[in-house]
Amino acid sequence: MRSRAALRAASRGLRSQLDVRGKVAVITGANSGIGFQAARQLAAAGATVVLACRHPGRMAEAARAIRSKHPDAIIDEVAIDLGSLRSVRAAASAIANRHPHVNILINNAGMIGEPGWRTLDGFETCFGVNHLGHFALTGLLLDRLLAAPEARIVTVSSTAHRVAHLNPQDWPNPRVNDIYRAYAASKLANLLFAYHLHRQITAAGVVMRSIACHPGWVATQLLSSKPRSARRRAGVAALRAIGAIVGQEPEDGARPLLLAAAADVPSGTYLGPTRWWRTRGPVGLEQSSADSQNASAARLLWDLSGELSGVEFAQLAAPAVAGHAVQQAEVRNLGELWAASNYWTTEPVSLILPDGAELTVRSATADDTAAVEQLHQRCSSRSRQQRYLGGSTPAPGRLRRLLDPPRGLTLLATAARAEPGQPVAMANLVAEGDEGEVGLLVRDDWQRRGVGTELLRRLLQYAEDAGYRALVIHTEAQNTPMLRTVARLNRSITIGRDGSIVRMILPLTDGTPRGR
Ligand SMILES: NC(=O)c1ccc[n+]([C@@H]2O[C@H](COP(=O)([O-])OP(=O)(O)OC[C@H]3O[C@@H](n4cnc5c(N)ncnc54)[C@H](OP(=O)(O)O)[C@@H]3O)[C@@H](O)[C@H]2O)c1
Incomplete structure (x- = not known):
C-alpha cells in the first residue's frame, strides 16, 4: 500500500x-x-x-x-x-x-x-x-x-x-x-x-x-458478490484477501x-x-x-454484436474486403462460419509488439519470392546461417517452394508503418509425414521483440488444427534466442543433440484435425 x-x-x-x-x-x-x-x-x-x-x-x-x-x-x-x-x-x-x-x-x-x-x-x-x-x-x-x-x-x-x-x-x-x-x-x-x-x-x-x-x-x-455456494464464497473471500494485500489503490x-x-x-x-x-x-x-x-474472430463478434444490439457503426462502414464474401452471408450458425472462414490462408492479422510496433501477419505465396529474397539480403550472414544451419540461402526456385509448400504453411510478418508491406520475418512449416518441420528467420533489427514467438505460436496452432502429431525444430546449440523462443511456448519438448545441432520435438495432437 x-x-x-x-x-x-x-x-x-x-x-x-x-x-x-x-x-x-x-x-x-x-x-x-x-x-x-x-x-x-x-x-x-x-x-x-x-x-x-x-x-x-x-x-x-x-x-x-x-x-x-x-x-x-x-x-x-x-x-x-x-x-x-x-x-x-x-x-x-x-x-x-x-x-x-x-x-x-x-x-x-x-x-x-x-x-x-x-x-x-x-x-x-x-x-x-x-x-x-x-x-x-x-x-x-x-x-x-x-x-x-x-x-x-x-x-x-x-x-x-x-x-x-x-x-x-x-x-x-x-x-x-x-x-x-x-x-x-x-x-x-x-x-x-x-x-x-x-x-x-x-x-x-x-x-x-x-x-x-x-x-x-x-x-x-468487483469481487463484492456473495455467491450462493459455500465453495465459491470461500474462493471470493480468498481473492479479496489477496487483493487487499497485493492490490493497488x-x-x-x-x-x-x-x-x-x-x-x-x-x-x-x-x-x-x-x-x-x-x-x-x-x-x-x-x-x-x-x-x-x-x-x-473480432469481425465475427462485431457482426454478431451489431445483430444482437441492433446498433450499426454505419459511419465506419468500409468497402467489403475481397475474399470475405463468407462474412456477408446470413449468419445464423457462428460455428459453421468459423469453420468456413479460411482462417489460415486468407486472413491478415495485425500484431502489436510489446514495444508498440505494428506488424501484419499473413500467409505467404510464391508471389512474395522477390520480397523474401530482399528479407534474406537484409539479414546478417549470422542470422541466415542460423536459419539454414550453416547452409546457404536457398536459390529462388527453392524459396518459391518454401513460400508455397505443397503441405504446410509459411507465414510472413510485414512492417505496417515504417516500411509498409516489407517482410521482416518469415516462419515456415513444411510437412513431412504427420510432422511439421519449422524454420524461423527474423531480420536482425526485429529480433528480441517478440516477433518469432508470435509466428511460432501461430504455426503451432495451425499444426494442431491440421492434426499434425508433432512439430520438429532443428537449431544450433548456441542459438540461445531460438531456444528461448521455443521455451516461451510453454509446451512439453523432447530435446536431442547431434553435435552442434539441437533437435526439439513438440508433441501435438493424436493426429485428428481439429479444424476451426
Ligand atoms: N479491480 C480489478 O482488479 C480489476 C482488474 C482488471 C480489470 N478490472 C476492470 O476494471 C473495471 C472497473 O472495475 P472496478 O474494479 O472498479 O470494480 P467496481 O468497483 O465494482 O466498479 C464497477 C462499476 O461498474 C458498474 N456496473 C456494474 N454493472 C453495471 C451495469 N449493468 N450497468 C452499469 N454499470 C454497471 C458498477 O456499478 P454499481 O456500483 O451500481 O454496481 C460500478 O460502478 C471493470 O471493467 C473491471 O473488469 C478490474
Missing part, C-alpha cells in the same frame, strides 16, 4: 500530464473503484465529466464526493444499465442531447455475476454488460465522437482475458458454469472489440483512437485509463501496469493474448 502523501504526489504528477481542459469525457461505472478515480481526476484536470452509472443514488453520491474535493468540477449525470439495451439507448440519447461532441468515452463498467444470471435482454451477464452494452453505447455515441476533433474510445479489459479460450460458438451465452471463465471471456471480447474498432477507424480513414487498457489488480467492489488502477484517455498513445494499443506479473507498477504498452488479436 502507498502512503496518502505518495498517492497525492503521484496524482498531482499525472494530473499535470492530463491535457483535457474543456473536453467532454463520458465514463461508465464511474461511481465506484477505478471508474470513480478516473472520473475524479478528469474532473480535477478540467474536463466536463459525464458519470454514466446504474444507480442514480450512488451516482449522485459520487458526484458529491468529486465536487467536495474539486468545487470547480463540471459534472453531468446520466443513468445507464448496461444490461438493458433500452437503457443504453436512452442514456446515449440523453448524452447526445446535452453534449454536441464527446472527446473521450471510457467503457469502464464491469461486473462478475453468478452462474445463470441474464441481462434484461436475455444475454449472459458478463457478455451482456461488460461487452455488448459498451458496444452499443459506443455505436450510439459515434456521431458525437466523430464531432470531436480526435476522440478516443478507451476500453477497460483485464489480464483475465488471457485465461479465456476463443470460442465464438459460445457467444452470446457461454456454456460454462464458471462465472470467472465467463468474466474472462467478456474481457477477451473487450479486446477483440477495441482492436476491431481500431481497424474500422483505420479503414474508414477517420481521426479517432481506440485504445484498450487494464488496471492491474485493484482492491475494489483504485487511484493507481485508474492510471492506465487516464493515460489511454489523454497521453500520446497510438490507436490499437493496449496499456497496463508492467510489474509484478502485470498486477501493479508503471504503466506501459502491453501485449495481449494471441486470441485477442484474431481479426477473423
